Amino acid sequence: MKLSEVFQSHQGEGLNLGQYCTFIRFSGCNLSCSFCDTKYANDGYEATVEDILPNLTDHLVFTGGEPFLQENAIYDILDVKEPEYSEVETNGTIIPNSPDRFNLITVSPKNDINYQEWLDNPNTIFKFPALYVEPVVEIVEREAIPKDRVFVMPITSRNFNNLEIHQDLSKQCRAHNFNFSPRLQVLLNWGAGL
DSSP states (O other): OEEEEEEEEEOOSSTTTTOEEEEEEESOOSOOOTTOSOGGGGSOEEOOHHHHGGGOOSEEEEESSOGGGGHHHHHHHHHHHOOSEEEEEEOSSSOOSOGGGOSEEEEOOSSOOOHHHHHTSTTEEEEEEESSSHHHHHHHHHHTOOGGGEEEEEOOOTTSOHHHHHHHHHHHHHHHTOEEOOOHHHHTTGGGOO
16 A cells, blocks of 8 residues: 555544544645645655554544555555544545445535535545535535534645634534534644644
8 A cells, every 4th residue: 555644643533522542644636726734745655564564553544545456455554553433524426335344434625516415324424625514515515515414624735824714614513514624733833743
């Protein structure tokens, strides 16, 4: 398998915000989003399950890039580690063969996807990156997504006042009864070694 990095930290976004876990970031993506905050994930290194096994906790987060490009490697890790909890973060363009292998699937759509296939999996939530909720409202209404499965998080950048962006988007979410997901790693400046 080709990985970008394996590290322990607190989940910074979504349903499990603040929980301590191991992130397994797979290398490579099938999209090229201008606002991607992990473009470095296109570079990586070859590793085996045995290489990373000593670094794994009982809460695993598979992310990328797009982790389902290497779906079999994910199942290999799950088979060997048998974690208490596993979640995956995906752009939603690839439907996994065994979605029930995960406690949580977080779909963060960046373009049109087949929402109904994901809605059929009760362990799936949707995390939308946005500055304004109007496009999310349109998708949620069009696709009949239950609001309790909708999380909206701000698109952030080093060039913006990220706290102000978080505050503004949280108010917008409240007005539409959406879950607001802060980006904890941005607010805490995790790149500084936190």
